[in-house]
Amino acid sequence: MSIEQSNTVPELDFNTPAQRRLRQARMLKDKLAASSIAIGGISVILAVVMIFFYLLYEVAPMFRSADIEPWGGQEEVTYPVPGSGSTLYLAVEEQAEIGFRVTDTGEMIFFDTVTGQVRKTEQLALPEDVSVTTFSLLSEASQTFAFGLSDGTIKVIKHNYKATYPNGQRVLIPELVYPLGEAPLQVANGPIQKLAINRDSDEWALIALSAGQLTELTLSLTENFLTGEVEIEESRRDLPAFNQAPNKLLMTPDHRWLLASLPLGRVAVMTLGNQPEVSELIEATKGEITSFELLLGGNSLIIGDSKGRLSQWFFVRDEDNEYHLTHIRDFEHTPDAITNLTTEQRRKGILTLTENGTLNIFNSTANRNVLREPLFDRQADAMALAPRADALLVQHGSQLSFWHVDNEHPEISWSAYWEKVWYEGYEEPEFIWQSSASNNDFEPKYSLMPLAFGTLKAAFYAMLLATPLAICGAIYTAYFMVPSMRRKVKPFIELMEALPTVILGFLAGLWLAPFMEANLAGIFVCLLVIPIAIVLFGFTWNNMPNKIRFMIPEGWDAALLVPVVILATWLGLGLAVPVEDALFGGHMPTWLSNEVGIPYDQRNAMVVGIAMGFAVIPTIFSITEDAIFAVPKHLSYGSLALGATTWQTLTRVVLPTASPGIFSALMIGMGRAVGETMIVLMATGNTPIMDINIFEGMRTLAANIAVEMPESEVGSTHYRTLFLAAFVLFLFTFFVNTLAEFIRQHLRKKYGSL
Known part of the structure; x- marks a missing residue:
């Protein structure tokens, strides 16, 4: 071989068809990879944004204000008042199809709420020379009322509605029922001036004022299982008199107290027991009491006066274990006199009409004015709210008007969610989450503070355990441990995350x-x-x-x-x-x-701290170990060569350089702890309490959603409040991650020059 041939370098041709196809394939793969990554990233961002807006979509209806309009969207639904005489009582049945009116002549009329057409009329059977002298309602929800008559007798009646389906069409049949029999009950010897009625299961209590004397009649109903007959056992006693003639009497459902509204804005409280006595005389308001009603459940007293003040009162136990009628809150009412007041039958809602015809709707728990609407130009004679709180019947003189009320979520407000609320039966304002109970008179408690506190408490104790163990373990594994041992330890710890x-x-x-x-x-x-x-x-x-x-x-x-x-x-x-x-x-x-x-408590925050800390350690360890191990070796070698010790190199060179990664590890670990559901759900007492005690349990936002979402009614306030809890958790995570990114960028800029 010649020298020329041996020194010849073979030429490479990069423009062959094969090379061109290879370059085109690589370019196509690069574009596909870049597009896939971009699409994936954009999809994640869109998914997060869609989650945000979906949560907002479910939460937003709760913050819409209430609205009222004529029934059916018509311009006006008015018709003449059926029957004669003055109205003592107005009511609307649940489907808002039938209205009910009771007059001072003893006439009881059922009529169509939209047209005013009379469906049924019954006249109270009265002897000659006997008239109706007073009227008392047991409660709006019970549909039970009583007439006090001039001969000292009482008749108790309930209006009821049966649904039948002839030819597949629903038809409501109204009827009157006499729970204590059609025969009048003799209570006093003279005309009954004021009357209060109460029922607890099969026990009835009636208190009548006649000629300045208060008399209590107690009836016990017992059904004979053999014959089916109902036997009534009566007992009566005289009660001490008030110092003034009361305007109205109310009896609490537990038959413990008799409340009386007196002139000059005063309220008298009589303790009913073995030895009845007038225990309190309270100046409730500076004006004259014009409205005096018990809220749903009979635990709260609502007082409206001639100066437009609307207040809530209920019995609170003091340090001596004695109960006192206590002023709880005032509502933001107009200064006009309150002439009509009614309460909702299934919620803690209050409706008032003023002397100038302004309608106000309040919720007691939320302490919120849901609606203020000037509906009329004069005061009303009577009004009634349907059981579902979606229909309102108002009487003005000889005319009735019928309205549709849109008031879906009155129970919520900023104070109900995030401030202490004085709930019925509690001795002071507190943060309480209790969304349901076994009875219909329950006051929902939607405070999110115990849940937010429990979330932070669980995350704090988990991070308290996990942070030092994970970071110290990562430092030793990445900086001190020999590679052969590191290759065994690191995968083993990361495997814990799959549990x-x-x-x-x-x-x-x-x-x-x-x-x-x-x-x-x-x-x-x-x-x-x-x-x-x-x-x-x-x-x-x-x-x-x-x-x-x-x-x-x-x-x-x-x-x-x-x-x-x-x-x-x-x-x-x-x-x-x-x-x-x-x-x-x-x-x-x-x-x-x-x-x-x-x-x-056996299942407490310490248990959660250990269990959740065990779950968080692999996340923090893995990211921290990678961050420390990724510190360029020439930095640590240069530090050691300049005479620094191993610990000085670690604390002054390696850790500051790795600090952005370590901080990211802590934030990701905290996010995992905040959003954890199953460990908190199974390892705590799952009680929504606010106590920093490490030996007490808690309930977190995530655990609460997991527990209560399957039981909540779709579209209800409870349902949307759970979505609000998820929204709060989402915002908290977003805020923490954003703050973490700012701090991480600051640390990277500060130590990036090392």
Whole structure:
């Protein structure tokens, strides 16, 4: 071979058809990869934005104000008042199809609410020379009322509606029922001036004022199981008189108190018991009381006066275990006199009409004026609200008008969600979440504060455990551990993240919580013994002869801590019994409750902290370890070459450089802890309380949504409030992540020059 031939370099042709096809394929793959990544990123952003707007879509209806318009959207639905005489009582049945009117002549009329056509009329059977002298309503929801007559007798009546379906069409048939029989009940010897009626199961109580004397008649109904006959047992007694003639009498459903409105804006309270007595005389208002009604459930008294003041009162127990009628709140009412007042039958709602015809709708729990609408130019004679609170019947002189009310969610307000509310039966304002109960008179409590507090509490205790363990473990693994050992330890810890949280919650609730209760003192002894054992072992190992130390491969000496920790834990649990006997009377949880006054709940925040911390550790560890390991080696080598120690290099070079990644790890771990559901759901008492005590449970926003969403009625206030809780959780996560990104960018800019 010649020299020329040996020095010849073969030419490469990059423009062959094969090379061109290869470049085109690569370009196509690059474009597909870039497009896929872009589409994926945009899809994630769109999904998050859609979640945001969907939550907002479900929450927004709660904040719409109420509205009222003529029924059916017509210009006006008015018709003459059916029957004669003055109206004592107006009512509307549930379907808002039939109205009911009671007059002072004893006439009871059922009529169509839209047209005014009379469907049925009944006249109260009265002897000659006997007339109606007073009227009393048991409650709007009960549909039961009583006539007081001039001969000292009482008749109790209930208006009822039966649904029939002839030819597949629903037809309502109104009827009158006499719960205590059609025969009048003799209570007094003279005309009955004022009357109060009450029913508790099969026990009836009637209190009548006649000639200045209060008389109580108690009736017990017993059904004979053999014959089906109802036997009535009567008992009566005289009650002490008020110092003035009352304008109206009301009896609480539990038959504990008789309330009387008196002239000059005063309210008298009579305690009904073995020895009845007038226990309180209160100046409730500076004007004359014009409206005096019990709210749904009969626990709250609503007072309206001639100066437009509307207030709520109920009985509160003091330090001496005595109950007093207490002023709870005033509503923002107009200064015009309140002439008509009615309450909702299924919610804590109040409707008022003023002397100039302005309609006001309030909710007592939310302390919210839902609607203020000048409907009329004069005061009304009577009004009635349908049981579903969607229809309003108003009488003006000889005319009735019928209205549709749109008031879906009056129970909510900023104060109901985020401020202390004084609920019925409580001794002071509190934060309470209690969305349902077993009775229809329940006052919903939608405070989100206990849930938000529980979310932060669970995340705090989880991060308190996970942060030092995860970060310190990551520092040692990335900076001190030999590569061969790191390749085994890091995947093992990251594998922990794949463990389902429902398994962790199951173990925490059924095994860890009882174990901690039985060995609480041992847990705290271990917290002291394990660090001491590690320090002593490190000191001992460092002073051992080199012959023994060199038996362990370099970098693997940390593995010796595993049996040390196990032995220290065994020793700590073994010492728990004598320590508990000597210091805590043999049982630490009982000692905490009885001696220190710290309640102990088996499923508490400490259990959640350990279980959730175990779930969060892999996330924080993995990201922190990658951030520290990714610090360029030339930085640490240069620091060591300049004379810095290993610890100085770690604290002044490696950790500041890795700080953006470490901070991201903490924020991601906190986000995981805040959004955790199953562990909190299964490992706590799931009680929505606000207590920083580590031995008490909690309920988080996420756990509350998981528990109550399947039981909530679609479209209800409860349902939308749960979506609001999800929206709050979403905003909290968004805020934390945004703040974390700003801080991370600041740290990157600050230490990026290293």
